[in-house]
Amino acid sequence: MDTVSQAGRPEQHLHAMLTGVAGNAIDHEVAQRWVGKPLLRREDPALLTGWAKFLADLHRPGTCHVGFVRSTEAHADIVRIRTDEARAMPGVVAVLTADDLGLDVPPQPSTHALGNRPTPYYALARDRVRHVGEAIVAVVAETAAQLADAMGLVEIDYRSRPTVVDTLHAAADGSPTLFDGWPDNVAGSFETAMGDVDAAIAGADTVVRARIRIQRQTGASMEGRGALAEWDRYRRELVLWTSTQSPHIVRDFIAEVTGVPTPRVKVRVPQVGGGFGAKFHFYAEESAVALIAIRLNRPVMWNEGRSESFIATVHAREAVVDAVIAARKDGTVVGIAGDIIADQGAYMHMVSFGPAWLTAVMMTNTYLVPNARATMRAVVTNKTPTGSYRGWGQPEANFVVERMMDLLARELAMDPVELRRRNLIPPERMPYTSLFHTFDSGYYEVALDAGLKLAKVDEWRAEQARRRANNDVKQLGIGVSFWVENTALGPSRQMNLGGLNQGGYDISKIRLEPNGEVTVYTGLCEMGQGFTNGLASMCADALGVHVDQVVVVTGDTDACPYTGHGTGASRSAAVGGAAVRKAAIALQARIKPIAAHMLECAEEDLRFEDGTISVVGTPTRCVTTADIGRAAYLRAIELPADIDPGLEVTETFDPTDCAWPYGLNVAVVEIDTETALAKVIDYAVFHDCGTVLNPMIVEGQLHGGAAQGIAAALMEELLYDEDGQPMNGNFMGFLIPSAMEMPNFRLGHMTTESPVIPGGMKGIGEAGIIGAPAAVVSAIDDALRPFGAQPFLSTPVTPQQIFEAITRG
Amino acid sequence: MMHGLRKWGMMTSVISEISALVGHVLSGGYTVQITVNVNGTAQTSDVEPRQLLVHYVRETLGLTGTNVGCDTSSCGACTLHVNGQSTKSCTMLAVQADGQSVTTIEGIAKGDELHPMQKAFMENHGLQCGYCTPGMVMAAIGILDENPKPTEDEVRVALEGNLCRCTGYHNIVKSILACANG
Numbered sequence: 009m010d011t012v013s014q015a016g017r018p019e020q021h022l023h024a025m026l027t028g029v030a031g032n033a034i035d036h037e038v039a040q041r042w043v044g045k046p047l048l049r050r051e052d053p054a055l056l057t058g059w060a061k062f063l064a065d066l067h068r069p070g071t072c073h074v075g076f077v078r079s080t081e082a083h084a085d086i087v088r089i090r091t092d093e094a095r096a097m098p099g100v101v102a103v104l105t106a107d108d109l110g111l112d113v114p115p116q117p118s119t120h121a122l123g124n125r126p127t128p129y130y131a132l133a134r135d136r137v138r139h140v141g142e143a144i145v146a147v148v149a150e151t152a153a154q155l156a157d158a159m160g161l162v163e164i165d166y167r168s169r170p171t172v173v174d175t176l177h178a179a180a181d182g183s184p185t186l187f188d189g190w191p192d193n194v195a196g197s198f199e200t201a202m203g204d205v206d207a208a209i210a211g212a213d214t215v216v217r218a219r220i221r222i223q224r225q226t227g228a229s230m231e232g233r234g235a236l237a238e239w240d241r242y243r244r245e246l247v248l249w250t251s252t253q254s255p256h257i258v259r260d261f262i263a264e265v266t267g268v269p270t271p272r273v274k275v276r277v278p279q280v281g282g283g284f285g286a287k288f289h290f291y292a293e294e295s296a297v298a299l300i301a302i303r304l305n306r307p308v309m310w311n312e313g314r315s316e317s318f319i320a321t322v323h324a325r326e327a328v329v330d331a332v333i334a335a336r337k338d339g340t341v342v343g344i345a346g347d348i349i350a351d352q353g354a355y356m357h358m359v360s361f362g363p364a365w366l367t368a369v370m371m372t373n374t375y376l377v378p379n380a381r382a383t384m385r386a387v388v389t390n391k392t393p394t395g396s397y398r399g400w401g402q403p404e405a406n407f408v409v410e411r412m413m414d415l416l417a418r419e420l421a422m423d424p425v426e427l428r429r430r431n432l433i434p435p436e437r438m439p440y441t442s443l444f445h446t447f448d449s450g451y452y453e454v455a456l457d458a459g460l461k462l463a464k465v466d467e468w469r470a471e472q473a474r475r476r477a478n479n480d481v482k483q484l485g486i487g488v489s490f491w492v493e494n495t496a497l498g499p500s501r502q503m504n505l506g507g508l509n510q511g512g513y514d515i516s517k518i519r520l521e522p523n524g525e526v527t528v529y530t531g532l533c534e535m536g537q538g539f540t541n542g543l544a545s546m547c548a549d550a551l552g553v554h555v556d557q558v559v560v561v562t563g564d565t566d567a568c569p570y571t572g573h574g575t576g577a578s579r580s581a582a583v584g585g586a587a588v589r590k591a592a593i594a595l596q597a598r599i600k601p602i603a604a605h606m607l608e609c610a611e612e613d614l615r616f617e618d619g620t621i622s623v624v625g626t627p628t629r630c631v632t633t634a635d636i637g638r639a640a641y642l643r644a645i646e647l648p649a650d651i652d653p654g655l656e657v658t659e660t661f662d663p664t665d666c667a668w669p670y671g672l673n674v675a676v677v678e679i680d681t682e683t684a685l686a687k688v689i690d691y692a693v694f695h696d697c698g699t700v701l702n703p704m705i706v707e708g709q710l711h712g713g714a715a716q717g718i719a720a721a722l723m724e725e726l727l728y729d730e731d732g733q734p735m736n737g738n739f740m741g742f743l744i745p746s747a748m749e750m751p752n753f754r755l756g757h758m759t760t761e762s763p764v765i766p767g768g769m770k771g772i773g774e775a776g777i778i779g780a781p782a783a784v785v786s787a788i789d790d791a792l793r794p795f796g797a798q799p800f801l802s803t804p805v806t807p808q809q810i811f812e813a814i815t816r817g
Numbered sequence: 818m819m820h821g822l823r824k825w826g827m828m829t830s831v832i833s834e835i836s837a838l839v840g841h842v843l844s845g846g847y848t849v850q851i852t853v854n855v856n857g858t859a860q861t862s863d864v865e866p867r868q869l870l871v872h873y874v875r876e877t878l879g880l881t882g883t884n885v886g887c888d889t890s891s892c893g894a895c896t897l898h899v900n901g902q903s904t905k906s907c908t909m910l911a912v913q914a915d916g917q918s919v920t921t922i923e924g925i926a927k928g929d930e931l932h933p934m935q936k937a938f939m940e941n942h943g944l945q946c947g948y949c950t951p952g953m954v955m956a957a958i959g960i961l962d963e964n965p966k967p968t969e970d971e972v973r974v975a976l977e978g979n980l981c982r983c984t985g986y987h988n989i990v991k992s993i994l995a996c997a998n999g
Contacts (some may be wrong), residue, residue: 048939055947056881056935056954058922152876153865230886230894230948230982281884281948282982342887394862536946536983646909704942710986712945715985739891739980747976747986774987 038589038767041617042545042555046704049538051279063234063251066312071236071307072101073155074297077145077162078319079137082173082390082732083186084166085137085143093161094147099154102304103162104146106132109299115291117261121538122507124196127187127355127388131265131295134476137166138186138354139392140318146296148308171390171732174468175328175351178387186388187352195352196361196386200369200443203379205334212334216415222404222781224326224351224726227397228744231281231537233321235294236714237301246270250296251280253288253535254574257510259565265295266302277563283535284716285396286321288576289358289675293320318737323726324397326351327364327404333412334379339420339427342762343358343379346371346408350386353393361386363394365506366401366494369444373409373491374452374670375431380443390732398716399777402494410489410782414789415799424786425465428490429456439665439763447492447668448764450696455758456490459672459694462756468676468690476794485677485791491779495697495771496667496762497577498687508532511572512579513662516587518547518595520655522641524619524634526553528560528591531571532584537709537773539580542701546585546767550592552616553633569658578771581701586766587661594657599636605648606631606639667762667770671695673714673779677787684811686788687749688718694756698770701755706772711753713776719745720777721784725804837927843964851915856924864911867906870904871895873911874921882922882951886980893979896952897921903959905978922951925958934958934996943992945983953979957993966997 054060090507091103102108108748115128133144145162149155166527170184177183178193185193209215235250246268263270293310301308312320327350334343346395350364361384368382413431417424433440434453440447460466465486472484497503498512517529528547534540540560548555561567573579600611607614613624622630639646640655647653676690693710700706723743727735736742761768781803788810789799795812818950848863855878862877874880874897886894895906898920925932932955937943944950953976960975961966968977972993973986981989 048944051947052939052944053931053935055944055950056931056938057921057926058880058951060947061881062884064885065875152872153868228982229944230892230980231884232886280946282946284982314889314892536948538945682964708942708945711985711987712983713985715987716982738889739887740889744980744982745986745988746978746980747973750973750986752990753985753987755949 023512027062038550040549042548043699043701044703045136045545045562047541047545047702049541051538058341060072061181062279062281063236065248066236066249066278068238068307070235071309072148072150073152074300074308074310075147075159076293077147077159077164078144079133079142079144080139081137081166081168082140082171083169084137085169085330086133086137087165087167089145090163091145094158096162097154097158099150100158101148101150101306103150104132104300104303104752105144106130106134109296109303113299115266116295117264118356118358118360119257119508119510120358121198121509122360122362122365124356124360124386125187125190127195128357129292131292131299139390140732141392142354143292143296143320146300148300148304172376173390173730173732175326175349175387175389178351178389179349181387181543186390193387193389194385195356195388197381198365198368198384201381201680202443204382205379206343206345208379209332209334209345212342214416215332215334216412216419217332218412218415218801220329220331220408222325222327222407225397225678225720225724226318226321226323226726227284227286228742229282229286232314232317233287233291233293234309234311235297236307236309237297238307239301239305241305244268245274246298246302247274247276248294249276249278250294251287251370252277253283253533253576255533255563255565256531256571257574258290258294261290261292262298266298266662272532275565277533280533280535284398285324285400285576287535288396289322289573307802315738318726319734320740320744322357322395323353323392324363324394325404326394327367329404329408331408331412333416335416335420338422339422339430341375341377341431344372344377344409344412345381348382348384350384351391352388353385353391354388355393357393357395359395363396363401367404370402370405371409372442373406374433374490376433376437382443391728398713399774400577402774403717403720403781406491406778407782408488410779410786411799411801413621414786418799425460425488428488429453432456432490446664446665448762449760450670451760452490452667452670455670455694455696456672458673458756458758459692462694463674463690463692463752465674478587481681483679483681483791484677485787485789487677487783487786487788487790489543489673489779489782489786491530491673491775492668492670493578493775493778494666494769495578495669496582496663496765497573497579499664500572500662509661512583513572513660514583514587515569515571515658515660516584516591517569517656517658518591520590520595520599520633520637520640522637524552524557524637526633528588529568530560530562530584530588531568531574532580533563533575533695535575537580538705539584540680542581542705543584545701545810546588547592550589551596554618557619557633578773581722582667582683582765582769582771583661583663585701585769586663587659589767590661591657591659594659595655598655598657600649601651602636602639603631606635606646661737663764665764667765669695669697669770669775671775673783675783677784678808679788679791679792681814684807684814686722686805686807686810688751688784691718691751693776696758696760697772697775698759698762698765699768700757700759701769707755709772710755710776713774714752714753714780715745717777717780718784719749720803721781722804723749819922849912851912853914854918856920866910866912868911869907870909870911870914871906873914874906874919880921880923883949886949891980892949893956894949894952896955896979898955898959901962903956922955932958933999937992937996937999941988941992941995943984943988949979949981953981953989957996960993961997969994
């Protein structure tokens with residue numbers, strides 16, 4: 009089947025308008041000339057020719073290489089460290105332990121103060137390790153080869169402690185504890201409710217209960233992490249190049265850990281080879297590299313290896329959820345409850361149990377459920393800490409709720425699509441407040457119908473029936489999931505109330521340069537999505553210049569304004585875009601009196617287009633932004649007398665609320681009943697993400713997210729044995745999908761502007777992944793129904809499980 | 818011993834120790850002179866016999882467009898051409914390239930004019946973070962060299978050795994097909 013990509017196509021807008029519910033994306037204040045166009049990305053030529061410089065490509069004179077000797081024990085006391093042999097190796101500059109870094113170094117800081125018990129961990133481990141991969145010793149050598157030679161010669165003696173590996177074991181009474189003085193392994197807990205869920209369950213016609221497990225996963229960006237620190241002992245300044253999504257958080261935390269005053273810490277971000285949330289975190293290695301550079305007075309660089317990444321970079325997702333759904337006979341859901349046990353790994357990493365909190369408050373998904381309750385217990389285990397990965401708790405919630413909807417549909421013998429239709433939040437209830445958040449807008453049923461049409465569900469159902477009738481070896485299943493995504497994070501005060509010591513605002517600085525070109529500075533940070541292209545389009549439209557006049561600068565804490573957050577939480581297009589829009593409008597307001605003065609007209613009569621400012625009705629009476637820039641910086645004599653030289657504005661945008669894109673996923677899965685292999689052969693996403701800055705980039709985000717979600721359903725799981733030893737920590741064991749396992753994607757798009765974001769944008773970065781596991785597993789269930797197979801309640805669904813389901817009958 | 822072998826790091830530590838022993842003997846001033854034609858220019862260098870081709874290209878020649886994405890020869894980020902054949906440069910020693918002809922990602926554009934495959938990737942949004950891209954583009958050129966008009970399935974199967982985490986492959990496949998039909 010052909011790929012149908014409909015993002016931005018007029019007929020989709022027409023479709024939406026014909027239904028009378030969703031309009032075309034029109035920014036009523038800013039004319040759209042560049043916004044919405046699939047402009048090619050500016051960064052691509054450098055990336056395609058190998059010119060772009062990733063962290064490992066940087067070269068500073070005199071740089072030596074750092075490597076970390078990591079714990080091979082899951083839980084142990086460090087008895088003795090022998091470094092003599094390593095020190096004696098050629099090219100070795102230093103071998104350092106926590107003692108050498110100094111015991112006055114504070115524990116790793118955190119942005120999320122969620123009322124949990126403290127779980128301190130340090131740049132290098134002291135006395136005790138709690139997971140395989142915890143860094144204990146840093147070896148520094150002149151070359152990478154000499155470093156590799158020396159690292160294996162560091163010897164560490166351990167005294168083993170009992171390990172806690174399984175999530176439920178960690179939560180059980182009498183389990184060994186990871187932290188002295190704790191009665192159990194519960195690092196934090198949370199509960200939220202609306203209505204009376206117990207009464208709703210007691211009075212319901214049908215109640216379905218299930219225990220659902222979501223496996224341990226990780227972002228696995230193709231570029232690992234890395235950092236290069238350079239200490240200027242005379243100026244007492246530290247420059248840290250690091251592969252991160254959040255340069256200002258890194259800067260503040262490096263200052264805290266090293267004691268170097270904040271203005272003297274300069275974080276610079278080279279080309280980033282993917283992040284997916286894992287690089288939102290501040291890591292022990294960043295602290296260690298900075299501290300080592302200061303101790304040695306040498307630039308030092310660390311490049312994470314792939315196998316190292318699997319034990320040193322945050323994992324995510326792992327949770328067990330006991331869920332209940334209650335409904336009337338007609339399919340009206342009256343209550344949902346979920347008890348979540350979330351596996352934090354060995355320490356509460358930077359975002360603490362934030363993702364599990366989001367799982368809890370998203371426990372009603374897109375449905376009008378009057379009674380709901382979610383409880384969450386965050387437990388520590390002897391595994392790598394968990395944290396951020398694209399979706400941040402939402403894929404877990406979506407999987408639970410959408411699975412429960414499927415189970416309920418089965419119980420009621422209803423069509424799963426119709427069950428969803430009956431319970432979707434209707435547009436007249438928007439804005440709708442669920443367990444915590446308020447959904448800003450949405451025409452869910454329109455998207456549901458458009459999605460079914462886009463996916464050609466009727467045709468697939470006919471094909472499925474044909475194959476079933478023929479007893480075809482390859483059987484088909486069709487699964488759907490409806491999703492909503494928390495984007496444009498977020499309202500700073502709301503975030504503080506939720507326990508976060510960080511903001512959700514963005515600050516944008518825009519300067520009209522003396523030659524008439526425009527520089528946008530943002531604290532957001534590219535990790536490869538290309539959102540800076542969208543920001544350039546937004547700036548060009550709001551300022552009235554040609555998009556090629558605009559340059560966007562990111563990733564430098566000296567040059568760029570402070571941001572409360574960095575890039576993540578699908579906020580760059582929405583919050584960043586609105587901040588750029590606000591600053592560009594303000595800058596245009598500063599340009600107007602200058603242009604009116606030069607053209608001897610009223611400000612109201614000025615027309616801005618592609619950098620030319622003309623008098624309405626007399627296009628030949630015009631000046632360019634170059635004329636304005638020259639006057640503003642070099643020839644103040646041409647300015648009105650009351651206007652000071654310079655044209656630079658800084659504006660802050662702090663959203664009043666989050667923006668919520670939504671949509672329907674339809675997965676068609678083919679199962680080879682002889683090999684038990686499941687393959688997604690068709691996959692459709694119909695979505696609404698508000699105003700689209702660049703449809704090409706939106707489509708790319710959906711493709712990538714969907715691929716990761718399909719992989720979560722079928723392939724990816726980080727495995728540990730009972731001793732806490734990782735069993736598949738490299739690309740030979742942890743299988744991320746190749747082109748062979750992925751389908752073509754069909755995308756369809758409609759636009760409902762977000763009422764809470766000026767410009768109307770909603771985020772899209774995590775949308776593709778959220779509903780994907782539920783749709784794929786639903787399709788597998790559907791395919792195996794004739795075999796009498798029970799629904800799958802955990803991910804990934806492996807060929808082994810499918811084989812057993814088929815043969816058990 | 819059985820318990821020990823199951824432990825994380827055991828293998829890497831064994832490899833490091835062997836490497837240290839070998840390195841001690843071989844790196845003590847012991848180098849081999851090789852001459853490799855790289856992107857059309859003969860390059861003569863003294864290299865350690867244990868140096869991988871990818872490290873020779875990146876560190877000795879400073880051609881950092883070729884990336885390293887794994888340590889198990891799984892990801893293909895380091896793919897370049899040796900005598901016109903797509904090769905994962907982590908699977909060869911630099912000394913094995915002596916007398917051979919190597920083309921890296923830096924060697925395929927003509928000045929400012931991108932190679933048709935580079936152009937196809939740009940026009941079809943076949944890249945996001947760009948880290949797998951140099952290897953992906955070199956592999957893609959190799960695919961079309963062997964099969965100038967592949968089907969979509971043939972492209973997907975031939976790309977199996979190159980991993981991308983951003984694109985879901987949709988636009989990579991589209992780019993390669995566009996280049997083939999362009």
